[in-house]
Amino acid sequence: MxxxxxxxxxxxxxxxxxxxxxxxxxxxxxxxxxxxxxxxxxxxxxxxxxxxxxxxxxxxxxxxxxxxxxxxxxxxxxxxxxxxxxxxxxxxxxxxxxxxxxxxxxxxxxxxxxxxxxxxxxxxxxxxxxxxxxxxxxxxxxxxxxxxxxxxxxxxxxxxxxTSQKLSVALQSFSYKRGIPHGVDMVFDCRFLSNPHWEAHLRGKTGLDAEVREFVASDSRLSTFLGKISDMLAFLLPEVDREGKTHVSIGIGCTGGQHRSVVVTEQVARTLAVQGWRVSIGHKELERRGMVPAVTAASADLGGTTE
Known part of the structure; x- marks a missing residue:
């Protein structure tokens, strides 16, 4: 040997x-x-x-x-x-x-x-x-x-x-029109936020575009919403990790799955990555339309912390 x-x-x-x-x-x-x-x-x-x-x-x-x-x-x-x-x-x-x-x-x-x-x-x-x-x-x-x-x-x-293995967190945006994705462990609903769909110049864009991100961020409720999600996950994820789970899936939905849920998913993913969690991103509706690659959608901006 x-x-x-x-x-x-x-x-x-x-x-x-x-x-x-x-x-x-x-x-x-x-x-x-x-x-x-x-x-x-x-x-x-x-x-x-x-x-x-x-x-x-x-x-x-x-x-x-x-x-x-x-x-x-x-x-x-x-x-x-x-x-x-x-x-x-x-x-x-x-x-x-x-x-x-x-x-x-x-x-x-x-x-x-x-x-x-x-x-x-x-x-x-x-x-x-x-x-x-x-x-x-x-x-x-x-x-x-x-x-x-x-x-x-x-x-x-x-x-x-x-090993350096930690709990992996899979985030995915989705459209409520098509139903909650199968197998998610928890869901957050973004439909109360201002909807870019009603702005003609934003309707064809996605939550990955800067103009859409800025529009959604202009809703003063967004920062409070993100803060409460972060607080909840800061408590839950270590407990889930201690329980022995190796993977948790989180769905974030809006009406069409194109704008608000995408923005929130990206923001939550960045926060979790900074905290050291292993994060992957999927945008279910954008993937269905061929507007973004599956699973690793827009993950490059997370500084290499995603899978």
């Missing part, structure tokens, strides 16, 4: 089947890890050949892999500790046998280590096989009484600082 010039964090995730490994892998991926589940042990050293890793890596290890070997797994852990200068973590997800049995009963799946026998036998066999791994674990999480949400929160406490 080639030594990484700038070693990054590597997490090996294992434990008895049904204890939550797949959930953990998905959470780590959301946190910015490059995640690979069920990877054969013989393939892992190849991941560290060549260029340095750009992101921390999470690797799910399953006893069902045909090349699984207890000795090989423990040796791999030793190798990674050496090659990453101690920045390799063996995460073991444990669970009581009765809980594992209940989970298998609910899914009606066969246990991978007892295809022709009862699940109890397979569970006991796997726990015994993994006992040396459990004793070696750097982090041991008992998932017996944890919901997937609880496990996610626990993993955030251990690993959120391993």
């Amino acid at each position: 080639a030594t990484q010039p700038n070693p990054t964090r590597v997490v090996l995730v294992t434990g008895p089947s049904g204890a939550g490994r797949s959930t953990a892998i998905n959470v780590l991926e959301d946190l910015g890890f490059e995640a690979i589940d069920n990877i054969p042990l013989r393939m892992i050293p190849r991941l560290f050949e060549g260029e340095p890793l750009a992101h921390p890596m999470a690797l799910g290890i399953d006893v069902r892999n045909r090349d699984f070997s207890l000795a090989r797994l423990l040796e791999l852990h030793d190798d990674l500790l050496r090659e990453t200068e101690g920045n390799a973590t063996l995460l073991y997800l444990d669970c009581r046998p009765d809980i594992l049995l209940r989970r298998y009963s609910e899914t009606r799946r066969r246990h991978p280590m007892a295809q022709a026998e009862t699940p109890e036998i397979g569970i006991a066999r796997e726990i015994e096989l993994l006992r040396p791994v459990e004793s070696r674990a750097d982090i041991l999480i008992d998932t017996s009484n944890l919901s997937p949400h609880d496990l996610k929160a626990e993993l955030h406490q251990w690993f959120a600082d391993a």
Whole structure:
């Protein structure tokens, strides 16, 4: 295994089947890890050949892999500790046998280590096989009484600082004529603001044009509206981030989705970007009309903070 010039964090995730490994892998991926589940042990050293890793890596290890070997797994852990200068973590997800049995009963799946026998036998066999791994674990999480949400929160406490990943905020303007976009987490309504549509020289322009921005800004209510949105998001976004969500979508609507909502979306995006949030912008109605590229509409002005 080639030594990484700038070693990054590597997490090996294992434990008895049904204890939550797949959930953990998905959470780590959301946190910015490059995640690979069920990877054969013989393939892992190849991941560290060549260029340095750009992101921390999470690797799910399953006893069902045909090349699984207890000795090989423990040796791999030793190798990674050496090659990453101690920045390799063996995460073991444990669970009581009765809980594992209940989970298998609910899914009606066969246990991978007892295809022709009862699940109890397979569970006991796997726990015994993994006992040396459990004793070696750097982090041991008992998932017996944890919901997937609880496990996610626990993993955030251990690993959120391993990447610079933050909650991403997707802002999109839209037209109320066409309905609220599917999947948004919260919506703000701009229809009370003065409407540029009724000004003939502005009707064909969009909220990306300076003349429209100036017209909307001339409504004294805009600054108050933006201030209240900023105050609300300043409270909500850190709470959403602490809850473990990795993405939040905010819709900002006006009647036609062309003027006021576009102006407000751009302004809110700039404020959030200055505060350090990862922001992306979409203008649903302008995209539909082919007036602006999708998703990253007008994002260049945010100084490279958007995605």
